[in-house]
Amino acid sequence: MPAPTAPDEPPGLRTGTLTTADISFFVVSAAAPLTVMAGVAPVAIALGGIGAPVGYLLAGLTLTVFAVGFTTMSRHVRSAGAFYAYISRGLGTPIGIAAALVAMLGYNGMEIGVYGLLGSATSDTAAALGHDVPWLPVSLAGLLLVWYGGYRSIDFGAKLLGVLLVAETGILVLLAGGVLIDGGAQGLSLGGLAPAHVLTGGTAAVLACAFAAFTGFESTVIYRREARNPERTIPRATYIAVAFLGLFYAFVVWTVIQAFGEDKVVRAAADDPGGLFFAAITTYVGAWAADLMHLLIITSVLASLLAFHNAINRYTLSLSEEGVLPKALGRIHPRHRSPYIAGAVQTALGAVVVLAFALAGADPYQQLLLWVNTPGMIGLMVLQLLAAIAVPCFFRRIDHREGPLRTVVAPVVASVLLAGAIGLVTLNVELFTGASTTVNTVLVSLVPAVFGLGLLLAYRLRRTRPETYARFAAEPTETTDPGALTCPPHPTSSSSTPASATPSSPAPPPSRSMAD
Helix, strand or coil: CCCCCCCCCCCCCCCCCECHHHHHHHHHHHHCHHHHHHHCHHHHHHHHHHHHHHHHHHHHHHHHHHHHHHHHHHCCCCCCCCHHHHHHHHHCHHHHHHHHHHHHHHHHHHHHCHHHHHHHHHHHHHHHCCCCCCHHHHHHHHHHHHHHHHHCCHHHHHHHHHHHHHHHHHHHHHHHHHHHHHCCCCCCCCHHHCHHHHCCCCHHHHHHHHHHCCCCHHHHHHHHHHECCHHHHHHHHHHHHHHHHHHHHHHHHHHHHHHHCCCCHHHHHHHCHHHHHHHHHHHHCCHHHHHHHHHHHHHHHHHHHHHHHHHHHHHHHHHHHHCCCCHHHHCCCCCCCCCHHHHHHHHHHHHHHHHHHHHCCCCHHHHHHHHHHHHHHHHHHHHHHHHHHHHHHHHHHCCCCCCHHHHHHHHHHHHHHHHHHHHHHHHCCHHHHCCCHHHHHHHHHHHHHHHHHHHHHHHHHHHHCHHHHHHCCCCCEECCCCCCEEECCCCCCCCCCCCCCCCCCCCCCCCEECCC
16 A cells, blocks of 8 residues: 655655556557557568568567666666666766657657557447448547546556456457467468578568567556566566567467468468458457457557556656656646646647647548657667667666676667667668658658757756756655655766665765755
8 A cells, every 4th residue: 555645745656556467567558469460460471471470589589688788777776767767877967868858759659649540440440340430539539538547546557457458468369279279271380480481581671560569668667666666576577578578479470370371371461461360360260259359459559548648647757857847747646646737738739639630631540640650669769779778888887786797798789689670660661651751751850850859958957957957867765755756966977876885985965856
């Protein structure tokens, strides 16, 4: 149970609430496994052939290597600012502030664009059942539902996501079970795992699709304040999420390949990518299961929206406490202990973007989803790369007992692999947007543009508000209210002091509220 808040203290987040399973639900739900499989995996098969499952394994392996350094650093950085805090502590405050703006672009882009998918998926499902449902009212209703889910307590959201995640993964397991029991179209085969089928001309496209399928897994650290025993919960949830997604994606894609046969699945995926999974489940389970899959894609999308909404709210809360965003955005609901003002503002922003695309006559899938999601996806991948680079830089500055495998080798390897992944995605960006070269250039350029604005903001803060600049991403210290945190000044020129610092280490200056 969270500790009560004293009458003269502002309410804080619900501390000690989320278990490893709860945080894993948030992260895996954000990835929307059913939507990724039914909507994106057919494209990976059509472009990369029967070796596509290996692409998901390679992406999962890369992000597991990244998680080694990331979770090791999480034991030494207690800030709830997640990526930007890690980057600030390793690469300096200017890059950290720039990363914070890229994070806001990334998470907002990943969420708001998905409202287009919610509208289009619902319209398609209704059409399959003989009804005509316009997409815009559905998307706006989704905004309200997601707002309410974020407005309620974090444990309410965790329970809801747990139910939705079990449902969407359950239908994929049902499909896989049907294929395995029946033996597939031509008998079960592992031939697609051979190097000749993996290293093809479409490998880059497969890897680009695969890395996109993991977007948001790193948000485990955002829930640090609300986690039970975060030193253990956060790393466990991170590894569980990456391992589950990598293995599950690869397994499901392999079973769908078996459903059609290795010599026919590529043509089937190219001819009707949107119907590939529905055709497979109709054949091996029944038409009723295909109808259920249509409905569960809608709930899968809602689960993803709620997971990203909660992540955005906590990023906004942290930046408000840092003094970078207005104080009002950091208000916590006295009953639900949720960042409700941040949630309301984020919902309003989503409504503005959705309505703008609707008024422009844009397609909810081809433009609202793909155009808004793409810079969000690239932005989060760039943050992963910066965080990987920050890990060895951070550990060089502090006294610690971590081994070089975790603090140097794994982060360096992850940095190289992530840089390659970003290159693959940007070079194959037309796979995600279906847009012209001009549009793609604009979408990709948004990330460096926002990063540049962040650097300008950092230098402006250093000049005009040096106290706020010095406190940015500083280590929090708990007050009498576990949900309210204070931070000592954190000059970028000084190194972080771990809990195991020697007695000769200088004491930190008196702590100050992050909202001051």
